[in-house]
Amino acid sequence: MMDDYTLPFWIYLVVLSVFVGGAMKKILASHLTTAPPLVAWLGLACCLYSAVRTRTSPATLPVRGKAVFVTGCDSGFGKATAKQLDAMGFEVFATVLDLSADGARDLQRTCSTHLTLLQVDITQPQQVQQALLDTKAKLGPRGLWGLVNNAGVCVNFGDAELSLMSNYRGCMEVNFFGTLSITKSFLPLLRQARGRIVTISSPAGDQPFPCLAAYGASKAALNLFTDTLRHELEPWGVHVSTILPSSYKTGQASNHTYWEQQHKQLLQSLAPALLEDYGEDYMTETKELFQSHARQANPDLSPVIHTIVQALLSPQPQARYFAGPGIGLMYFIHRYFPFSLSNRFLQKLFMKKKLMPRALRKQSGFDLNLGLHNNNNNTDNAEEEKLKQL
Template sequence: MMDDYTLPFWIYLGVVTVFVGGAMKRIVASHLSAAPTLVAWLGATVLVERLWAFCLPAVLLLALLAFACCLYSARTGPPPTNLPAHGKAVFITGCDSGFGKATAKHLDSLGFEVFATVLDLTGDGARDLQRTCSSRLTLLQVDITQPQQVHQALLDTKAKLGLQGLWGLVNNAGVCVNFGDAELSLMSNFRGCMEVNFFGTLSVTKSFLPLLRHNKGRIVNISSPAGDQPFPCLAAYGASKAALNLFTNTLRHELEPWGVQVSTILPSSYRTGRSSNRAYWDQQHKQLLQSLSPALLDEYGEDYVTEIKDLFHSYASQASTDLSPVVQAIVQALLAPQPRPRYYAGPGVGLMYFIHSYCPFSLSSWLLQRLFVKKKLKPRALRKEGLEINLNLLNNNNEEKLQ
């Protein structure tokens, strides 16, 4: 029976096999949760079974897949033991609150010597770190957009470390200073996001790289899925994180000969900083309305801008307050013998990237629009246009009836 099939047929089957095998490898590497992984395996099995039904029994195919799973499990074996934290120094930016503050506390409890930067040494975050952490933790007041402050932090860190060297750099400091359509966002918002999220991180990384190369240490950059996927109303923030992601990936290749490992953390939605503060969103909303020209505000409508503000506040208030997945991902990136290039920290991120990588772009885009900021209103000009079209259609129908 198999002699009846031509060479192109077998080439086609070979291409399908390579595709499915590559997909399985990406799925396993993505470290998705059990349910999506199982669904993906079953889906791939059904796909191959439908294509090969006339030349390979489905039972045999399942047996082959099970055998491949066994081989993979046997090859990977038990996870290797993490490196010891004792005697290792880590520099963390943006520790006033959120991921930075939680990470500084946890790393200090593990025995790291932590250098934590804050914007305000007298603020609540700094006082909390001083009160709850050991004497090993050093607080430094640093605005990463100010080169002089970054350089001074480097001098202070080197002075305290001496010959010990720096093991890890965690670039956590970041801002999201805009919400709304790209046309509605000020140029200062785009520049503000780039200044902190990209240029500030770049400045810190370049300054501390000699210390990291000396120790063959680790760089961990906290990024966002918005840097890879087109989240609505986050153009300024997403563009800055996209620049950070590309820089991180390039740095990973360049530092490999030096023995420095570079990882990206991609968190899901978490309630950090001022994100759940209604007063913060009201202030952002007020500033946005004041900055828009009368013509642009008329075309979009104040109710359209207000709806976006309410949606962002609602989304942020429902975000998780348990920051432990992100903190644990940072620990793994610092202490795993072979850290991953990317860590998906939090529920749904791995699945989101799987859909983004393997499903049609239209599906990924539709999910982002439906799950992130679920707008109900159109811009006012489009609503007027739609109303005029409906009125014209109604008038035409009435004229046809009269005729």
């Protein structure tokens, strides 16, 4: 017998097929010259999807008696999640890097006694193990219902060739190895409760965002690990979900001083020949574009927090959640459009660079001068031929 929400979902599929079919027909008929109408059609289809899924979702599971461990609660998604879960009645274990910092003090001041603050750097195995022992002591014989892997970092920015090896290692150490360490350590408690793992990742782990190679590579490794874990934990009754947010103001995103320091460090660390090839003005433009993108990011974190709660309490959580406007459309274009078009869409959406690297600018100027010189020579030769004929 079908569930009450199955029939409307199939109706949604039929309606979505009509929209997508019409969009593809427009593509073929106009040879990709109707981009704005196409985006409007797909946007409407995504909105219809969200509305139907929200309406047809089954009732959520009860909160009572459930404990959740959340990493990276100093600020951003982690801090907001810890507050929301505490307000809902969860027993919350929230990790911070510094118990005396503003974020930790705010959680202590505003949350109930059911929230436990733990000072944990997820890249330090001893601190992870101590957090596990502290959590076990509080839980007693109970298992852990949820693990929210939120802690992450975006170290530096810039072209892949310009990114320092320390940047690649820094991103991998936190975003991948740190999350891996936490997850492996707490899995016995999660299996005991047949609970949930919710990991905050990024579209940069699936799509080639310009100037985010170090960050994107670490998130790509995290995505693959999470997808593999989902299959392996299914027999244990543990559900694994990945959340892919759009652009939000979190962490150091709006910290002007932080980005200036990162930029200065990069300039000082690059080999002189590499700095000459790219040019300081090229790298400065990249920094300014990142800062502009950060200023335009959404300060309202509620769509992501709501999605985390949904993944923790839904009887049948999704494998992947798109949290925020435009993410579903971005993935649709990435998956179904030709690479040349999806790549161009991504570049226009994220980094609208105007400058080329200095060496390419010089080369372009040389080619232009050479072309003008050749044209002048051709004109002179043509004049000589005419004179000979006379």
